[in-house]
Amino acid sequence: MLGKSSLTNQYKINLTQKAYGDLRDIYSYIKEELHTKSSALKVIDEIENRIMLLKDYPEIGTFVKDEVLLKKGYRKLIVNNYIALYLIDDNRKIVNIIRVVYGKRDYLELV
Numbered sequence: 001m002l003g004k005s006s007l008t009n010q011y012k013i014n015l016t017q018k019a020y021g022d023l024r025d026i027y028s029y030i031k032e033e034l035h036t037k038s039s040a041l042k043v044i045d046e047i048e049n050r051i052m053l054l055k056d057y058p059e060i061g062t063f064v065k066d067e068v069l070l071k072k073g074y075r076k077l078i079v080n081n082y083i084a085l086y087l088i089d090d091n092r093k094i095v096n097i098i099r100v101v102y103g104k105r106d107y108l109e110l111v
Contacts, residue, residue, distance in 0.1 A: 010055045011088070015097045019084075022100040023047065026082065043080070047100060050079040054095045058088045078103065 015023075023044060030040035053060060054077065061075035064085070077084040085099045 009093075011058050011093045011095045013051060013055060013095050013097065015051075016099075019097040019100050026100065026102075043082075047079045047082055047084065050077060051084055051097060054086065058095050061086065074098070 026047070027040045027044050030043055031037050034040075059075075061077035061084070063070055064074045064076050066074075069085075073087050075086055075088065077086065081103045083101055083103050084097055085101070087096045087098060088094075089096065
């Protein structure tokens with residue numbers, strides 16, 4: 001079993017303001033720069049759907065490699081070309097999505 005699966009053990013998903021902003025920026029970039037609203041919606045849906053899996057399986061993401069962030073418990077969830085950085089609060093049963101960034105971007109400077 002990958003993680004918590006019963007409804008009583010579900011975690012709550014909390015997106016920080018920066019994570020919301022990241023999703024808005026991703027949508028805007030794809031829509032405006034690549035001129036494809038449908039692709040922008042599809043990418044955001046894929047990211048959101050993958051993040052929602054963390055409700056039942058908060059540990060599906062891997063730990064980040066950076067030692068400083070690793071000591072703080074940061075994990076990353078890869079969704080196509082994007083990375084969702086998050087922390088698990090087991091005591092409160094919350095997954096905090098800290099940032100959602102383009103995979104080739106240096107996310108260490110963003111957290």
